[in-house]
Amino acid sequence: MQMNRRSFVTAVGAGITLSATSKWALAQGTGPIRIGALNPVTGAGSPYGSGMQKMILAAADAVNAAGGVAGRQIQIFAEDDQTNPQAGVLAAKKLIEVNKVQAILGTWASGVTLAVLPLCKAANIPILHTSGAPDLSDLKVTGGWGYRFHTPNGRTGRCYAEMCKKEGFKRVATMAFNNASGLGLTEVFAKAWKEMGNEIVEKVVYEPNQTSYRSELMKVLAAKPDAIVTGSYYADSTILMREWFQTGQKTRWVIPGHATTPEFIKAVGSVAEGVLTADLVVAKESPSYAPFDEAYRKQMGQSGDSNIYAAMTWDMLIALALAIEAAGSVNTTEVNKSIRVVANPPGATVHVFADGKKKLKEGKIDYYGCSSVLNFDDNGDITPDFGVYKIESGALARQYTLRI
Amino acid sequence: MYYIQLALNGLSQGLVVGLAALGITLVFGIARFANASAGDGLTFGAYLALVGQRITDSLLLGVGFSIIVSALANVLSYKLVFKKLAGRSSVALLVGSIGLGFLVRGALGVVFGHQQEVFNVQLVAPYRIGELAISILDLQMASVAALALAATFGTLYFTSIGRQMRAVADNLELARVCGIHPERVMIALWSLVGAVTAVAGLILGIKTVVSPEAGWEMLLPAFAAAILGGIGSPVGAVLAGLLLGVAQEVSTPFVGFSYKIALSFVVILFVLLVRPSGLLGRIEGVR
Numbered sequence: 001m002q003m004n005r006r007s008f009v010t011a012v013g014a015g016i017t018l019s020a021t022s023k024w025a026l027a028q029g030t031g032p033i034r035i036g037a038l039n040p041v042t043g044a045g046s047p048y049g050s051g052m053q054k055m056i057l058a059a060a061d062a063v064n065a066a067g068g069v070a071g072r073q074i075q076i077f078a079e080d081d082q083t084n085p086q087a088g089v090l091a092a093k094k095l096i097e098v099n100k101v102q103a104i105l106g107t108w109a110s111g112v113t114l115a116v117l118p119l120c121k122a123a124n125i126p127i128l129h130t131s132g133a134p135d136l137s138d139l140k141v142t143g144g145w146g147y148r149f150h151t152p153n154g155r156t157g158r159c160y161a162e163m164c165k166k167e168g169f170k171r172v173a174t175m176a177f178n179n180a181s182g183l184g185l186t187e188v189f190a191k192a193w194k195e196m197g198n199e200i201v202e203k204v205v206y207e208p209n210q211t212s213y214r215s216e217l218m219k220v221l222a223a224k225p226d227a228i229v230t231g232s233y234y235a236d237s238t239i240l241m242r243e244w245f246q247t248g249q250k251t252r253w254v255i256p257g258h259a260t261t262p263e264f265i266k267a268v269g270s271v272a273e274g275v276l277t278a279d280l281v282v283a284k285e286s287p288s289y290a291p292f293d294e295a296y297r298k299q300m301g302q303s304g305d306s307n308i309y310a311a312m313t314w315d316m317l318i319a320l321a322l323a324i325e326a327a328g329s330v331n332t333t334e335v336n337k338s339i340r341v342v343a344n345p346p347g348a349t350v351h352v353f354a355d356g357k358k359k360l361k362e363g364k365i366d367y368y369g370c371s372s373v374l375n376f377d378d379n380g381d382i383t384p385d386f387g388v389y390k391i392e393s394g395a396l397a398r399q400y401t402l403r404i
Numbered sequence: 405m406y407y408i409q410l411a412l413n414g415l416s417q418g419l420v421v422g423l424a425a426l427g428i429t430l431v432f433g434i435a436r437f438a439n440a441s442a443g444d445g446l447t448f449g450a451y452l453a454l455v456g457q458r459i460t461d462s463l464l465l466g467v468g469f470s471i472i473v474s475a476l477a478n479v480l481s482y483k484l485v486f487k488k489l490a491g492r493s494s495v496a497l498l499v500g501s502i503g504l505g506f507l508v509r510g511a512l513g514v515v516f517g518h519q520q521e522v523f524n525v526q527l528v529a530p531y532r533i534g535e536l537a538i539s540i541l542d543l544q545m546a547s548v549a550a551l552a553l554a555a556t557f558g559t560l561y562f563t564s565i566g567r568q569m570r571a572v573a574d575n576l577e578l579a580r581v582c583g584i585h586p587e588r589v590m591i592a593l594w595s596l597v598g599a600v601t602a603v604a605g606l607i608l609g610i611k612t613v614v615s616p617e618a619g620w621e622m623l624l625p626a627f628a629a630a631i632l633g634g635i636g637s638p639v640g641a642v643l644a645g646l647l648l649g650v651a652q653e654v655s656t657p658f659v660g661f662s663y664k665i666a667l668s669f670v671v672i673l674f675v676l677l678v679r680p681s682g683l684l685g686r687i688e689g690v691r
Binding site: 235269271 | 410
């Protein structure tokens with residue numbers, strides 16, 4: 001009996017190992033190249049998440065239509081991180097351990113990226129994200145596997161401080177959504193603002209999913225600020241603005257670009273007039289914009305410049321595909337090295353995958369994305385420009401561009 | 405004065421929680437399970453009111469539409485889910501309600517998308533009484549809530565079906581022996597719960613924004629209020645919701661805005677230690 005059970009267990013064990021190895025061999029060998037799309041389809045990132053995910057799928061279609069990479073097709077495994085670190089980690093584990101993906105693209109919230117990054121590092125696969133947390137520039141944290149298609153919060157904070165100075169604000173208060181991104185944003189702003197010799201007259205940290213933020217607003221407004229700088233998302237910004245208007249007290253608002261979506265402006269209506277915001281801008285003048293815009297219109301029914309993060313995820317897949325093509329293998333260490341090779345100068349400028357694939361045969365290339373020029377420094381960060389906007393007659397009106 | 409203002413803010417927040425808790429406690433008292441789909445019921449009510457407002461171009465008609473359709477939908481959920489599970493353990497019913505909640509949330513996400521929606525209401529400056537600012541929107545919402553409460557308690561305490569419902573809550577077997585038809589009581593219960601939940605949901609939606617997850621986030625505070633009020637006690641649930649709202653807001657000068665949520669659970673802990681039956685509950689409860 002004992003022997004029987006043992007041999008049974010051994011046989012099952014051997015079977016499992018065998019099937020696992022053969023699957024692994026398939027993943028490494030000739031099957032499609034597996035890429036994970038981990039995006040905030042629900043939760044605070046939901047205004048962008050669907051578009052982000054659909055653009056990864058659309059970019060993969062474009063790559064496959066151009067004959068795939070390294071002689072193979074790309075297969076996308078799509079998951080929703082729910083803009084929530086716990087859900088993000090569960091989904092990432094599934095992508096890495098079950099789907100055996102070779103890269104994870106498009107985490108959005110800093111909390112999610114920070115939680116998922118250690119898994120990617122341990123599995124030796126790159127993670128391409130759009131988060132702002134300063135820690136994500138730290139090689140000790142990323143191990144060289146992280147690529148930020150957005151800009152670190154520190155730069156965003158300095159940008160807000162410049163904007164407040166230009167507007168002539170003196171008394172500024174901050175309100176932060178209680179998470180890594182919200183707190184980080186207001187803290188780096190406060191630092192930059194104090195370095196300019198100014199003071200923060202009041203600061204409030206608020207919790208998500210409250211039925212009202214009136215008490216929070218009361219505290220901030222009691223300090224009579226010229227302006228309130230928020231580290232917020234669009235749903236809570238909507239509630240804040242609507243409740244603020246009902247207090248009847250005058251002040252100005254500086255709200256992050258990811259929160260001032262068309263839905264936000266529509267929801268808040270005339271109350272939103274005069275709100276200042278800054279965000280990275282889609283490179284509409286770049287030839288890489290047209291194919292992205294076409295795909296975005298087809299999938300989402302809106303123009304491509306309405307979702308900068310979708311432009312980033314489009315670029316992620318194209319850049320990654322070019323890197324795999326350049327590496328000529330799916331070995332993730334090789335691919336990781338060649339991301340900078342295809343994205344940074346020197347090399348022939350390319351804007352679309354098919355062109356890049358062709359030019360790679362002749363020599364080095366430098367991919368220009370539709371979200372930014374995409375030159376990664378040693379920390380995996382890029383230096384895009386900020387567009388500064390004011391909400392005027394129900395739309396974002398471009399004021400000026402800041403390079404920080 | 406600052407504290408009175410905070411208390412007022414708390415009252416307006418507590419209303420939503422209290423109404424949601426009322427729905428939960430009614431189900432618990434009469435159908436005898438913890439209804440985890442109550443949160444998604446709120447969301448459903450809010451979306452119904454949005455749809456109603458868009459069709460009729462009137463918020464008032466939207467509210468009516470939401471109450472009626474939500475009541476019907478709740479009866480349908482009873483017929484399709486909870487009736488089938490009647491007689492099973494309360495865990496089966498709980499799991500059934502969790503499943504129903506997922507279904508509703510998912511369906512709302514598919515139909516309306518995950519973008520936020522807002523009610524088109526006029527935003528106006530508040531009434532000022534001395535230093536106190538009273539939001540007009542809050543006053544309107546409070547009167548809607550008061551009407552809903554009056555209708556609910558009127559039904560429970562002054563009508564025959566209300567007496568029957570309370571009889572079933574008290575003792576199912578005895579009620580049956582006395583010739584009370586359980587099916588009729590259940591249909592009345594679920595319509596009432598649907599209406600109350602819809603009102604709570606649409607107030608939540610009007611005060612904040614509507615998204616498929618909005619109501620789900622309210623489930624925990626609503627359960628907390630139902631427990632604090634004495635599970636099964638309708639008046640207790642509403643009082644507890646208001647009390648929790650006020651306690652949270654008045655505590656903010658001392659504990660800050662992040663820990664006010666924890667405070668409501670400290671209150672519950674304290675109450676349950678001192679008075680395990682809740683504010684207005686009875687210790688024996690369901691036998």
